[in-house]
Amino acid sequence: MPGNRSLSTQRRGVRQDVVRLLTLLLPGLILLGMFTFYPILKMFIMSFFNWRIGYQQTSDFVGLQNYLAVFSDPVAGMALVNTLFYAVVTVPLQMALGLFVAVLIHRITRFSVTFRLLYYLPVITSWVVVALLFRYIFNNQGLLNYFLKDVAHLADGPVRWLSTRWMALSATTILGIWKGIGWNMVVFLAALQAVPLEQYEAASIDGLGAFGKFRYITLPNIKGTILFALVMLSIGAFNTFTPIMVITGGNPAHQTEVVLTWMYYQTFSATGKMGYAASLSFIVAALVAGIAILLFRFIRPEGEGKS
Numbered sequence: 001m002p003g004n005r006s007l008s009t010q011r012r013g014v015r016q017d018v019v020r021l022l023t024l025l026l027p028g029l030i031l032l033g034m035f036t037f038y039p040i041l042k043m044f045i046m047s048f049f050n051w052r053i054g055y056q057q058t059s060d061f062v063g064l065q066n067y068l069a070v071f072s073d074p075v076a077g078m079a080l081v082n083t084l085f086y087a088v089v090t091v092p093l094q095m096a097l098g099l100f101v102a103v104l105i106h107r108i109t110r111f112s113v114t115f116r117l118l119y120y121l122p123v124i125t126s127w128v129v130v131a132l133l134f135r136y137i138f139n140n141q142g143l144l145n146y147f148l149k150d151v152a153h154l155a156d157g158p159v160r161w162l163s164t165r166w167m168a169l170s171a172t173t174i175l176g177i178w179k180g181i182g183w184n185m186v187v188f189l190a191a192l193q194a195v196p197l198e199q200y201e202a203a204s205i206d207g208l209g210a211f212g213k214f215r216y217i218t219l220p221n222i223k224g225t226i227l228f229a230l231v232m233l234s235i236g237a238f239n240t241f242t243p244i245m246v247i248t249g250g251n252p253a254h255q256t257e258v259v260l261t262w263m264y265y266q267t268f269s270a271t272g273k274m275g276y277a278a279s280l281s282f283i284v285a286a287l288v289a290g291i292a293i294l295l296f297r298f299i300r301p302e303g304e305g306k307s
Helices: 002-046 065-072 074-107 112-124 127-138 143-151 165-193 197-205 210-221 223-238 242-247 259-268 274-298
Strands: none
Touching: 002 274, 065 274, 074 112, 074 165, 074 223, 074 259, 074 274, 112 165, 127 143, 127 165, 127 242, 165 223, 165 242, 197 210, 210 223, 223 274, 242 259, 259 274
């Protein structure tokens, strides 16, 4: 029958399309499984063992002992507080300064490309290089103490910026803010360019000033971008490692550790607590996922209702 022949031809074409699609996706899926899903699964299994990688050493099953050790570890709690401090300080200031710069650049017509490049340069510089530079600036014999003591005569002796917990963490947050402004500027500038000009023209007719336009037109239109930047920056703040490792190394006495540096120390120190580090990573991942869910729930783009 012609109808049956046409139906079988269609089914055969659908199967061929499926085969082509799977053929195209298969290499990527294999790589994703090998380098993403398998390591995550392996680390989850490791979190329940006293994991050892030495020759002929056995890994003993300890159940939830590693997770309980994380919750009872005062240094892990301190590292989490330090990470939260870094996130709470750097994320809002990066976003606010990045949005401010984006608004300014969006309004100018000359040299806008030059300003974009200048503000984006810190983003593409090496974390290690700028962290070493900041360590030189803030150490006891560094540039900042030289300026305060020998140039401005505001201090009698060198200020120990990196020798106390909160001052050292403040130095790393300054680095994080400075390095992230350019990324936020690019993201918000793209969002600002998508805001319809007709809304600003209508607001001008209604007598709204610059602040009113920003509050009632700009912010509602870029709410989705604000949510995106907030989630991405929050995840990045919990993944901070290089500035702390280079500037303070977790010192003094592990008081400036963040979760990733403490995880690194537990993994590669003499103790080699890989199971502990794996459990800490999953606790932090669960915390970050919870924060992301809350952000998506309470900050919705315009036009999306809350369930």
